[in-house]
Amino acid sequence: MLTYGYIRVSSTDQNEDRQKIAMDTKNVPRKNIFMDKQSGKDFERPQYRRLVRKLKRGDLLYLLSIDRLGRNYKEVQEQWRILTKDKGVDICVIDMPLLDTRTAKDLMGTFIADLVLQILSFVAENERANIKKRQAQGIAAAKARGVRFGRPEKPVPKNFVDIVRQWERHEISTPEALRLCDMSRPTFYRKIRENEETKLIRCKIISS
Known part of the structure; x- marks a missing residue:
C-alpha cells in the first residue's frame, strides 16, 4: 500500500x-x-x-x-x-x-x-x-470606471501619417508599411480608419 x-x-x-x-x-x-x-x-x-x-x-x-x-x-x-x-x-x-x-x-x-x-x-x-x-x-x-483589461495597445509611431502617405502613393509595399509601424495588417487598417475619423472630427470642429 x-x-x-x-x-x-x-x-x-x-x-x-x-x-x-x-x-x-x-x-x-x-x-x-x-x-x-x-x-x-x-x-x-x-x-x-x-x-x-x-x-x-x-x-x-x-x-x-x-x-x-x-x-x-x-x-x-x-x-x-x-x-x-x-x-x-x-x-x-x-x-x-x-x-x-x-x-x-x-x-x-x-x-x-x-x-x-x-x-x-x-x-x-x-x-x-x-x-x-x-x-x-x-x-x-x-x-464602468474606465479600467481597460488585456495587454496595453502599442502606440502608433510618430511618423505614422508619413508612412501611410508613402503607402498610399505606392512608394512602399504593405509588408514594408507593417514592418515600419510594427503592426499587424488588421491593426494597420484600423489605425488608418481611426486617423481619418479624427481628421473628420477636427474639420467639423473648425468649421462650426
Whole structure:
C-alpha cells in the first residue's frame, strides 16, 4: 500500500503551502504528492490524471479539503466513485474526518460519508458559482470606471501619417508599411480608419 497526496490551487499566483504542510503532517512522501495549478471546474488536469493512473487498490489518497479535488458537484461524486469503488483506493479528507473511507466501511459509515460528500461537493460548486459571479461584477464595475483589461495597445509611431502617405502613393509595399509601424495588417487598417475619423472630427470642429 502506498500513500499519495493531491494538491490543487486555482491559479499560478495562489499559495499551496497550507496543503503541503497538511501532507507533511500525514507523512506523505514528497515524491507521491501531485499538484495542479488549475481551476476545479473539471478533471482535465495533467497531474490529477497522472495520479489516477498510478493509484492501485489499497492505496491511500490524502486531500486537504473536498474542494481541492474539484468544484463540480456531479463530477466530484463521480471521481469519488471511480477512486473508491472502481480502483479500490481509500480517501482521507483531512479537514473533514467524516470523509475517511478507512473508517466508513459499514453501512452506516458509508451512508454518512456519502451524505457528507454530497453536501460538501454541492457547497464547493455553489462557491465556484459565487466566485464567478463576484468576478463578473468586479469586471463590470471596473469597466464602468474606465479600467481597460488585456495587454496595453502599442502606440502608433510618430511618423505614422508619413508612412501611410508613402503607402498610399505606392512608394512602399504593405509588408514594408507593417514592418515600419510594427503592426499587424488588421491593426494597420484600423489605425488608418481611426486617423481619418479624427481628421473628420477636427474639420467639423473648425468649421462650426
